Amino acid sequence: MPVSAKIEVYGVKDALKELNKIDPTLRKQITKDAKEVAKPVVSDAQSKYPPTILSGMKYNWVQKGKQKFPYDQMKARKGVGVKVDTGKKNIGTIVIIQKDPAAAIIDMAGKKGGTSAQSDRFISALTMMFGMPSRVMWPAYNLNADAVQKNMVKLVETVMAAVGRKLV
Secondary structure (H helix, E strand, O other): OOEEEOOOOOOHHHHHHHHHHHOHHHHHHHHHHHHHHOHHHHHHHHHOOOOOOOHHHHOOEEEOOEEEEOOOHHHHHHHEEEEEOOOOOOOOOEEEEEOOHHHHHHHHOOOOOOOOHHHHHHHHHHHHHHOOOOOOHHHHHHHHHHHHHHHHHHHHHHHHHHOOOOOO
């Protein structure tokens, strides 16, 4: 259950695909540059994960064959990153994502509401301690949004110029 934030700019996915055909080295550099642009959000999100959350989160929990917990602060911090993906199935091209399942649950639990009394208690406890969803990723983005958007637009313009298109 990765958690991500995105800004939509149309044509970037196709431009990156085309750039990969024209100049794969520049395409790789664009990925590195995107990660650098998003670094303030990544760093801020990483710093917001506390050493412990709720006492029950230190135990193993597997759901539908997938490990969800225990929560580990270091795994939560390492799980935050930037992904540049031009695949057909992906809606976002450049996204800031949380790959750690426990951290993603902590961030977004309660967004759609609970399905049982137990999940309602879990969501209530998280909300009392850390606020409403999104507890980490969106707040980190919001603190850095202006600089990230400004620099991302410059990066997108570089991509578009590299493939001979104009930013719409």
